[in-house]
């Protein structure tokens with residue numbers, strides 16, 4: 430499968446967001462990862478619909494929205510209308526999972542279910558035929574700059590094996606603590622969409638850093 434890099438704007442300079450987005454574009458970043466946190470599902474509050482609307486106006490990049498909110502079913506249509514190309518929501522949220530997937534897909538947007546580190550791969554199996562992507566959190570959701578949780582690697586392998594067994598074409602996205610070292614581990618386990626915040630935005634050469642985490646593993 431082709432690998433993609435999705436840059437988490439949680440690590441961007443928000444007062445210079447337009448410039449930061451241009452930097453992502455010229456660095457060849459594949460997608461912009463937009464982390465929405467409601468201060469209830471996770472212990473942090475970030476940004477929401479009005480910011481997404483402005484970001485949509487500023488770029489043609491794919492917008493990869495990650496909803497860390499209690500009731501994604503209530504807001505999924507709005508995030509689609511405001512410009513999301515794909516929406517991930519948490520299976521641990523209070524919304525009905527299948528109804529939320531349907532709500533996203535009826536808007537013509539790619540649907541993805543996200544799993545916290547403690548949630549097993551098996552929880553998402555019944556939904557795989559309806560999904561475009563599964564997001565495996567490789568840190569506890571809520572904050573950028575955390576250390577990668579190695580215990581999540583088995584979950585990625587189990588998921589990729591199941592997706593292959595079912596003959597489905599589903600991306601596995603990973604989010605949290607992705608850098609030059611951990612990107613190798615997650616790709617080996619079966620992930621192909623790599624979210625990175627602090628590593629990419631902290632790099633002296635963002636394009637080179639993105640190439641490192643995107644590159645195919647040697648056969």
Ligand SMILES: O=C(CO)[C@H](O)[C@H](O)COP(=O)(O)O
Pocket residue numbers: 437439440462464495568569570571572573574575604605606607624625626627628
């Ligand atoms: O969703 C997130 C936290 O909930 C962030 O996207 C994620 O942590 C990426 O940041 P970093 O690469 O700095 O770990």
